[in-house]
Structure formats: structure tokens, C-alpha cells
Amino acid sequence: MGSKQIRSMTAVLAGLLALGASGAVHALEWYFQSPATQMARDIDQMHQWVMWLIIVIFVGVFGFMFYACYAHRKSKGHPADQFHENTTVEILWTVIPAVILVAIAWPVTKTVIAQKDTSAPDLTLKVTGYQWKWGYDYINGEGEGISFVSMLATPREQIEGRAEKGEHYLLEVDNEVWVPVGKKVRVVLTAADVVHAWWVPAFGAKQDAIPGFLRDIWFKADKTGIYRGQCVELCGKEHGFMPIVVRVVSGEEYTKWVGEKKKALAASADDPNKTWALPDLIARGEKVYAANCVACHQSTGKGSPPAFPPLDGSKIVNGPEQGQIDLVLNGKPNTAMAAFGKQLSDTELAAVITFTRNSWGNKASDVTPAEVKARRK
């Protein structure tokens, strides 16, 4: 080996080491996240047992192959045998794998049945997938009536590389889901637009959210903590940006949270009869816009046409109020424009519509909550 090769190999090695060091900031994750439910532990166990079995078979079969590669080489003068069948061996290696498969399938069957058993929950949570956020409704059990939307809290600047990325980059949300430890939580899933999938790896719980249908799964967390996951079914442009954060807390903390959350929700509910000054309404609208609209229509209002049309200079935004209110309330079929009437209050809708009508180059009339209410069907 010439010195040139040695030098280039050293360079490659150094590069790989540097790479390893850069990753060392975050421990190398290479296995399932530490399980927080019995189900996730069962899955882990099952995976390990199947994996060991596979490794044994793999080593066995390829032991034969590599031995043949070593010992039955022409260069070692090994003459070619001409045998080409052996009924006994062929029957054996059909039957034995079949038996092994039964040995694998039997214990797995019990887990499959347990996984589907969503009966007798302590708490029922409805999860709705939207492009691109999750809606949560506590529909049964302690906390019934709590309802909120949860979306990515990582600032755009971090995603676009204009700011240092935080520890929970892409795995942080504005509204976390709280559940009590040791309670069976039934999760009922649906979606408003396209298929999404809700997954918390530490719970071993994953289920597609299918528009127009309800599907359910369950989990029972036995460790308190914060558990993070992501949408796992391609749902359009921002598919990579709709995380799930579940905070598992003790019963007392949960009860406390339920009380606070209910109070907070009541307090933040807007008085529908309040008269807003225009600057206040626009300021409120800017916040709503940043949370719901900016991913597609952009902070510049230029959108990314043609899939996501610009609002700046738009005929609809600068046109009659009713046209824009109807569009925002009901969405536009067969596009990513959702029906926000189901997600936002009259005040929020009025605010965001007014904001878009008075931002960038737009100059149009403002919209009041009462006007929005009047257009709801």
C-alpha cells in the first residue's frame, strides 16, 4: 500500500470519527425507545426473541454457504460433485421452518388479541388528524369536555436553519396531551382531510386516522414522563411537522391539570358579543394566521402557487366579505384548504380574515365575529 493510499484512508477514518463525534452529542439511538407500557415491553420481548431466532438460522445457513465458499473452491482443487436432489433433506427443510413459524405465531396471537381489546377504558380520548395538526377531545372519563388543538411548537427559524435547533426539535407542541398514569386510555381516531397516523413509540401504540371512519386503540402507561411521537402516514406537505406529545402524570396531578385546563379554556373562550377595535382584531388575527395558515400561504402571503395560492393581491381576499368567510369556514374541496369552521371560533375566524384583508398589499373591509356567525350553516 502506497503512502498516498494510507493518507487517503487516514482521511476517511478521520472523517468517520468526526462524524461519530458530531453524533455523540445525541446518544446513538439504534433500538426501540424505552417502553412505557406493558404492550411496548411485550413487543420488545417478542422482537428480541424473533431476532435471536433469526440470527441463529442466519448464521447456520450462511455458515454452510461461507464454508462452501472456503472449502469447495476450484482454486483449492475441489472437484464438483454432481448430486442435485435429496428427498429427505428437502422434506426436512420444508417441515422444520413450518414448525418454527407455528412456534413464533402462537405467542404472537395472544398479543394481537390483547392489542385489539379496547373494552372498559378509564378515559376515552378522541384524536382527529388535520393537515397538519392534531385535535384532541376528552370524550369520556375524568376531564370530559376538554378539547384543544395541538400543533408543532418548533419555530420556523429553527427549521430553516436561522436559529440553533432546540433539544426537542420537531418533537414539541403547543398543547400537550395529559393522561393519568396506570389508567387504560382508549384512543378513538379519525381525520378531517386525508389519512394520518398517530404513533407514540414508547407506548407501542399506532393507528391510522382515516377520514370519515372511527378506529380505536388503547394504551396504559405505567411510568410518568413525557412521550413524543410523530405522524407516520404521508399526509401532504407538512407531514413531517405534526408531532404528538403525551405527558403521563400521577392521578393527583392529572386532576389538578383537568381543573386548570377547564378554567383556562373557559377564560380563553371569546365573548362573542365583544366589539373589537381594528388593530386588536388584526393583532389577534396575526397569531391565528401564524398557527394555522403560514405553512401554506407563507408569512409573506405569497403562498407557493399553484397548490397553495397567494393571499397577497388575491381576488377573494380583496373581494366581498361573504366569499372569503364561506371559503375559510367550509374549505375548498379536493385541496389542502381545510374547513376551518370546525377548528376555530367565530372570533378567531373574524380576526384571521380581517388580518389577511389588511396585510401585505391588501386593503379591504374588516370582518366581525357576528358576520362569521351569520354565515355558519
Add this chain to the structure above:
Amino acid sequence: MSYAADTHAHDDAHGHGHHGGYGGIMRWITTTNHKDIGTLYLWFSFIMFMTGGAMAMVIRAELFSPGLQIVDPDFFNQMTTMHGLIMVFGAIMPAFVGFANWLIPMQIGAPDMAFARLNNWSFWLLPFAALLLIMSFFTPGGAPGVGWTLYAPLTVQMGIGMDLTIFAIHILGMSSILGSINIITTILNLRAPGMTLMRMPLFCWTWLITAYLLVAAMPVLAGAVTMTLTDRHFGTSFFNAAGGGDPVLYQHIFWFFGHPEVYIIALPAFGVVSQVIPAFSRKPLFGYASMVYATSAIAILSFIVWAHHMYTVGMPVTGQLFFMYATTLIAVPTGVKVFNWVATMWKGSLTFETPMLFALGFLFLFTLGGFTGLVLSLVPVDIQLHDTYYVVAHFHYVMVAGALFSAFAGIYFWLPKWTGKMYDETLGKIHFWLTLIFFNMIFFVQHFLGMAGMPRRIPDYPLMFETWNKISSIGAFGFGLSQLLFLYVVLKCIRSGEPAPQKPWEGADSLEWTHLPTPVPYHTFETPPVLK
């Protein structure tokens, strides 16, 4: 098989002697010769392989670091979608049809394919389909960003590029069905006297079964995309719950096509490997009959396992159990095949030229992909791994280390017969080792990413996944560059390779080696060979 050397009426025609035909480009457009058409298929698939590969480079470049750097998420989705469609329908499938065209007539002692003009048409449909796929990038809204599975109802949100893709799939499907009918007819009707079905080289067997799979599965896909088209434009609600339809229905229809599709890609690859391993072991294929039965069993089972791609849609428990048991069953005939290949090598007289290296790479890595498939067949484990990078790793082990490695093995194996010249063995071996190392660098680490929780089809990811993604991306760039070496090896072989003997591989025993000169004349077996 005894020798009855084909003293050939057209030896003077050597290579270019197509009587009365056109020259230049018109030769290729009007050709009805199975060898010309085989060549066209192979070059087309290589161009598509490079196109789809370029898209993979964009994907891996974006995923090199967390954050959005190079492309926006919409374009990223278009890349993943088109990478998948182009590689499956443009690269791998046509490559094996190219092998079928070149080899089936020669291996069964037929003068050409049964429907020569139809054969020309089957090929020339493909460039138009490819053009439609590529054109979709230049329509308003760009290419569809829905994944190669084209799941409803995301498809209704896409622009006109979606419609172009649907038409492209219709045309690709037509091409496949016509090609398959041709292959079935050729094998069943044009075998030389004495070439019984159970004496055919295994490659012909795997293609016969594949052709039946294609005829059965492609219309199902055509149906699925047509329903998508009418949902988009003509007010139907097949997949729209608000109109009484069901989005999951799409997934059932798609995967009823999609799982046989996996074997449409894998079976011809099995066929190639079943020619290569005995040749370099200098020993007949072990368990020929059981290979035929195992291939048939895999084909039949492939129609009753589709919903294992859908364990997380919320099927009833009985449905999940049925599909789990049926799926694990496939491991039995697949295992038989692997055991047979290893037994073929056992006590042989092995040499390790490039085709054999790729065949062994196939055997080792495809089996690894098969085993991760077994892991994924188990419902509870799959619930954890579904739609993560584990699945991406799994199917690339099957598609790349399986089908692509086998295609490379086949190309190196038959290149001397096709071109009359030897490729550069050293460069071929370097190509193998680079491909092997970089392949594992890309995809082995993706198992870890999937287990640790990285979803597939995301343009950006949490920080804990950074290291594996960097390794994977570097591997991908290396893999891409290594394929340029492959192009160089092939071109060098065609332009300046050493002349090849009639039978450069000592252990090769099918008709194209034993009965035909090298390079193989333009017309072969105009009078059928005599087989005893």
C-alpha cells in the same frame, strides 16, 4: 442435453445482418427482433435507473442534516413518489423484461418471441409512459407528492401531474400485460422438440409464473388509479367517506396488486440467480423440481397476504391474524429456495467471477431482507415498525440487494454472449465491492432509524436521528457514483473488450451457451435444435 451444434444459415449476417430492415435509428424503432428489443429494454431501464437514482440523491442530500436545506417539503414528497414509481416501473421491471426478451427464445430453442410486432409495441409504449411521468414535474403543482402507493384521498389534492401519472401507469400496465402474454405464449408454444417444461432453465420457469402474476395484478392497479381519476374529476366517491366511499378500499385494491408486484420483481431475480449459481459451482441446480413448486407456491400465496401492508388501518382481529399467518407461510417456500441455492454450492467447484459475487451478494442480503420481512409480518411488531425507516430498509434489501444485485449478476453473466466480448473482470469486481459496501452503509443503518422511531417520507427529522442519516447519505452518494463505474465497465466491454469464447463460463449449460456461437447471431434457432 446433447450437442447438435446449430450450423446456422445466417452466420454471415453476424450482428448486423438484419435483412431488408432499416438502418440507424429506424432499425431500433421498427425492430421486431427479440435481441434488439431486449437491448432496448435494458438501456431504457438503465436510463430510468439513473433518473430514479438522481432523485434518491436529492432525498439523501436533504436528509444529510436536520432542518430544511435544499428542497421544500412539497418537492421532497414529489421526489420520494417519483423515485419509487420510476425505480419499480421504469427500472427494475423493464430490466427483467429485457432479460426475458434476450434469453427466453434462446433458452427454449425458439427463433424469436411468439408475437414479434406486439413485442416492439410493448417496448415502445414505455418511453411515452416515462415521458408522462417526467412531464408531471413541469405541470402546475408539479409531480404528485403522495408516495408511490398513491393513497387516497391525498391524491385528490394533487394537480394535473397526478393525472399524467395515472395515465403513465395505465400505459405501463398495458406494456406489461402485452409483454406477459407474449412471454406466456412463447414459452407454452415455441419450445424446441424435447424441451419439456420440466427441462426448461429455471429462469424461463420464473418468468412464466411472473407473467401470470402480471396479467392478474396489473389490471387491478389500473382499476385503482382509474377510480382515483374519476374521484378527482367525475364526481365519484369510491374513496371519499362523505360520498359513501372508503379511503381504506383504495389501500386494499392497491395492495392486492402491490404484493404480487413484489414477487413480479423478485421471481425473475430468483431465475437469474438460479442460472448463475450452478454455473459457477459447476454443479446442477439442487432441487430443480422443488424450485419450480416453491416459485409457484410463492406466486399463489402472494395473492392472499396483501393486507399485511395495512396492519395499522384498524382491521378486525381475525383479519389481522389471517394475514399474519398467511404472510409467515411465505417464509417456507422462500426458505426452500435459499436452502436449494446453498445446497447447489455445497461440494461444488466454486469460482468467484463478478456474476457469482453479485449472486452471492443477492443470496446473503436478500435473505436478510426476507428475515426483516418475517419480523414485519408479526402484527404487534409491525404496529411498532409500520411506516418507519425499518420498512424502508426492509424493502430496499429486497428490491436493491434482491432484484438489482440479481440484474447485475445477470448482466455480467450474459454480457459476453450478447456483445461477443469480455468485460473487465477487475473493474467488475470493484463495482461489486463498492456496490455491496455502500448499499449496506445506506440501508443497514436505516433499520436502527426505524426502530428508534423515525417515520418514513419526512423531509426533516429530530436531532437524535442525525448520525445514522449522515452515514446513510454518504453511503447513498457512494452508491450512486459506483453505478457510473458500472456504465463504464459495460461501455468498455462493448467498445474494446477481449473477444469472448462460445462458453466463457465452464459450468453454464443452457442452450444459449451450449448451442450458439459468441457473439450470438442476429437470428438464432431458425430451425429448432434437437434435444435428446
